[in-house]
Amino acid sequence: MNQVNVKVSFYLKKSEADADGMCPVMARLNVGKYSEAAFSVKLRVPQSMWNSGRASGKSVKAKEINNRLDEIRAMALSVYAELSAVRDGVTAGDVKSLLLGMAGEQATLLGYFRTFIENFAKRVGVNRTEGSLRSYRNAYKHVERFLLEKYNLSDIPFSALNRSFIDDYDLHLRTDCHLAPGTIINLTVQLKIIVGEAIADGIITVYPFAGYEPVRPKQKKRYLTAEELQRIMTTPLHKPHLYLTRDMFLFSCYTGIPYNDMKNLSKEHLLLADDGTWWIRSSRKKTGIEFEIPLLDLPLRIIEKYRDTAPDGRLFPMYCNSMMNLYLKDIARLCQIDCPLVFHAGRHTYATEITLGHGVPLETVSKMLGHSQIETTRIYAKVTDDKINADTRILDEKIAERFSVVI
Secondary structure: OOOOOEEEEEEEOHHHOOOOOEEEEEEEEEEOOOEEEEEEEEEEEEHHHEEOOEEOOOOHHHHHHHHHHHHHHHHHHHHHHHHHHHOOOOOHHHHHHHHHHOOOOOOEHHHHHHHHHHHHHHOEOOOEOHHHHHHHHHHHHHHHHHHHHHHOOOOOEHHHOOHHHHHHHHHHHHHHOOOOHHHHHHHHHHHHHHHHHHHHOOOOOOOOOOOOOOOOOOOOOOOOOHHHHHHHHHOOOOOHHHHHHHHHHHHHHOOOOOHHHHHOOEHHHEEEOOOOOEEEEEEOOOOOOEEEEEOOHHHHHHHHHOOOOOHHHEOOOOOOHHHHHHHHHHHHHHOOOOOOOOOOHHHHHHHHHHHHHHOOOHHHHHHHHOOOOOOHHHOOOOOOHHHHHHHHHHHHHHHHHHOOOOO
16 A cells, blocks of 8 residues: 655745734645645734744744644644555545544644643642652653654644554663663653543543553562671671661661651651561551551661761761762672662562561561552451560571661
8 A cells, every 4th residue: 555645834824914914824724635625723923933834933922833833744644544444545635624623723742741641740749749740740841752753742632652652662761861770661651641641531532552562671689698698797897877878777677668658757656566676657658548557676776876866866977869879889899789779679688688588478477568568469458566476486586687887
């Protein structure tokens, strides 16, 4: 089947210029060599601003005009693509009729994305985080750049989204932006969320991501083995900032508390049970889900070591996360640990080596970590505080036999 050339261009209807030199802008749609149609785009532009089918200059007004022209071109091409997908012989008149019959403000990808971000921003501090907002803004910038570089468009109607668009976006992220597979997955997932919201709102009915599967990065070990943990606890580090980093990391390894939640821990999160067991009870900053952890001997000794050294009643004087991760690289090198050690590995170590590896039930670990669910068959499993306490008493005895550290 021969590919039909479809072109949309714009010109001024100078015969209808007003006293101020403002002329209506017209669109000319050509389908193949012989089918042509023209229609008004409902804009008026001064002749002095017009050059080669576009508004010239860098003014806000010129940018608004050109953005609107780009949207109209994209809508016209989208309408032609939709019509020609179901029948042959689509004419410029067919496209014009359908285009002019559509709502004046067809939902566009970036326009909808901006509205989503605006609404998301209002929920930051309530049930959304500033970090997630930054991620969506970053994803928006990537889509915006892709539209400009790939299609020379400032936006695109939702109706133009298809599997080819998704594949091209994936390729752009991989080859033009040189992003890692994990980053590409994050960016495409965020675009999926926007598309999913548009489907829920009834804006589109066809899911353009159907059949799309991004290249996934090779799975890396994200936790420490017992031997690696032992080396971190016993290797001389010689520098105070490395010892502080090590102690904070070990606290995470033995409690499963991630950096953002750990830096916000204060004395009010420490609770003493009737049987003499110390607990940490708090909630995840990321999800708001509560977690509760009975403290083993090592975390208690770390708390005591840094008592009253942090401001505002905080438990620990922690460096920023990036500095922690930088210092952990030094610690890994000194301890001959061959993996890119980061602070979040402490949480994975707690889940794998410290708890599940010592027989603590999955339900118990899920509650201590503050997870919303584990697996479908156990989603309603409830674990009592007494069960957690009993499980970790056994765990404490086992770890005391295997590990030693000087605090």
